[in-house]
Amino acid sequence: MIETLSGLVALMKSYGATRFYAKKLAPNDNSKNQVYLGGDFSVLNIIPHQGIYTDNTVSSGSVRNRAKADVSFSWVNQNGLHNAPNAQLILYPKYPEVRMSGFLKGAKYAPSDIMAVRDEGRVLFIGVTPDGQILGYAAGPDSSLAKEVYAKNDLKQIGVFLEIPPESGIKDTRKLLLDKLAEICSKHWIMSKKLDSGGFSKPYKARNGGGYTLEAELGITPNGYSDPDYLGWEIKQYAVSDFIAYRPKGVVTLMTPEPTSGLYKNSGVEQFLHRYGYPDKHGKADRVNFGGIYSCEKDFHADTGLKLALQGYDPSSEKITDMTGGIVLLSRENEIAAKWDFIHLMEHWTRKHAQAAYIPSIFRTPPPEYAYGPRILLCEQTDFSLFLKAVANCTVYYDPAVKMEKASSGNPATKRRSQFRVRYNELVHMYYRHEYVELPIE
Template sequence: MAFEYNFHSLSELAALLGANEATEALIKPLSKNHNDKNQVYSGSDFRPLYPMFDMTFSLRGPSVSGKKGGATTGQSIPEAVFTDFSWLDLAGHRIAARGVRMIIYPQYPETRLSAFQTVENTMPEAMSVAYTKTFPDSVRYLVLARRGNGAVLAVMVVDPGPQFVSDVQALPPASGSRVWKHLRLRVTADSRLQTKLARVAGKPMPGCRLDSAGNTLPFNGTQVCGYTLEHALGINPNSDSHGDFEGIELKTHTQKKVTLFTPEPDMGVYAESFPEFMQSFGYQDKEGNWRVTGIHRVDERCEQSGLTLRIANHERGTSLASSADKNVHLALLTDEGILTAGWSLERILNCWTAKHNEAVYVPAVKVTATDLALIAEGYRFSVEFSSEIMWCRETSAERLFEALYNGTLFLDPAPKFCPGKPQLNKRRSQWRVNDIRAAARDIYTDVRIINLQP
């Protein structure tokens, strides 16, 4: 068998995963009916697979139920396809798999994993129906390790030693799960990142960035704080998929109000005709441009726009997996109930991705540069980072929606429509929080305030 590993202890697995740049892993013992035909049960909701791993949700297709006599025969089944999934073979090669997915069955609710074949039409033999029929008592473990910003490295473990079994049993459960165990591999990254941040905290530096070749360039755009921090830490912007620092997202902010993400509507008048939306529901500024602004919280009418944000087709406090086939969406409505703009659940989930699952928020101060020599070289700003940071881990779809329900997370749009000047049009759907320190505890399971100075 080309993919099946036989470990004596968990430390052997950890060493293998660490050598492949994995930062954490989920481990699940498989029952005899877990195979490529019957699928692998993952839990009653999206956790812990989402958002630990990067996925693309398709909640209105394309999988189709073929269960004979079932109420869902021929209907689309919600699913989420892993963006990057590879099996690790015994030779240490990562073999990409095509279309491995999490199937969502809202009627139960439950989620299951399916479609394990690689691009070479291979897969672990121990995942086949033939194997489970021939060896029904074989002890098997499925390991899904996270690389970078959410890529999956899968390892199949078969008939391991008793120490391995004992070690896995002793692991803590994954957040929100009764079937997956959680193995944290990145044991030194936190302290190493804190050391790097401590070295640059409290030290004014010119606003700059690194280019792809590692050269320092002045940078004067709105993202100057983020680029300057990456430069200070030696991180090339967008150099790979491994996150800002070994899968940890770095988020700088100059004020308490922070934009978490900016998904554009995929429903309603806005999605059908941006000009019609702006001219029908916006106002004109002194230059004749159309704008839509104002704070929009769930179930509160915004006086500035006259629109109300609502969560449609979902019962607060229930699993989103159980509502995945009910056309759950965020709706921006007129008093008459016209859907001016809407965000489908899949649009929200596909924008609230794996990179948000662990983030470090770094306060920054940006001021206009005063050093004449630096100004002459093209530097317009000076940036200084705080010595007190906020470290956040483990978010979920449910936590995000609860933040919407309680008003912590709100829509603060800033689109602009300039008739006759399409190059000046701006689409900006900003989902924000007023105070990231307070809001983080609603959005993340684990929030820590860390002072970098002794």
């Protein structure tokens, strides 16, 4: 039996855990009723999972679309790790809430005497490894470990969890990020550049090089992965007029997910552009574009005939009513031209935006150069429902940059960029916690 919090942290660290949490269990937190993990989806920022999917179950003669996510969960004790193969998260969007189930079934040495009862004073401990493994340990109400947690009043509350400091030996990614950003800001003017897929720096002349240049300084190569950019932090830059007033000159791109269904996905971007695109307005021959601003308040776009809508979401209650729904582009004939399914958007958003840093930049030319300002906005503890609320009230909008060149040839070249954007002054409403940090620069 583990008797102290430091002893448990040390044990979990020996199996690779770097983040540690405790949850004081209520009577309903047991193997029968599942373990309650929060009244929103923000726990998905803490608990790594293996992808969200819809499980169609039949109950009382009706079909329910329940969203689930498998997790790699093991109970830990002095004898080693003991896999819980049936552990999973269950998402209930209509409440909303998230629960964990299956944590005892098929798990050798699982703490059934603690997790199958309704006793007050029990504590569930969670350790998380960088590769997404979850380590669990349960302490009964009479244990010194549970009493130590209840006696502490200095642990930070994150949703239903108390965050346990990792003590020594684990690097603070926040400090490492800020130190690196201070180094970049101290360089002042940096030649516009972009890393190629091999990690080699090349000059970049287009006017959208602020993000690429910052990523190059951080060693981030362009990729299509939905993981955070740097040390678990999503990195976003935005243009400002100067580093005194910090007035934003544009908007911030939150994420660029490709549609997951609809004509765009099912028939391909070429067919989508042939049907809904329009000839280039600057006279570039044989080029088809798809652009414009699409938000829930706007009518059908004059150039494309499409409008943005939310399906399966009730803006009055701010809840998902159908997990098979999503953000859609609809034609006047009510055809779904493109759709971003909720389950894919939720996974993308919670994985990318659990921690995000927003860095201001200014531009000058010739030659094209960028400088980055020391006033950094750090945002944490987001929730997918905040994103959907922002889409519903038109704070977040769709601003695509999709094109096809050599459109009439047998081998057209397409470029895809599906951007969901927001005004900078609305960013903080997308997170439960934010902080402005002034970097010390030379």
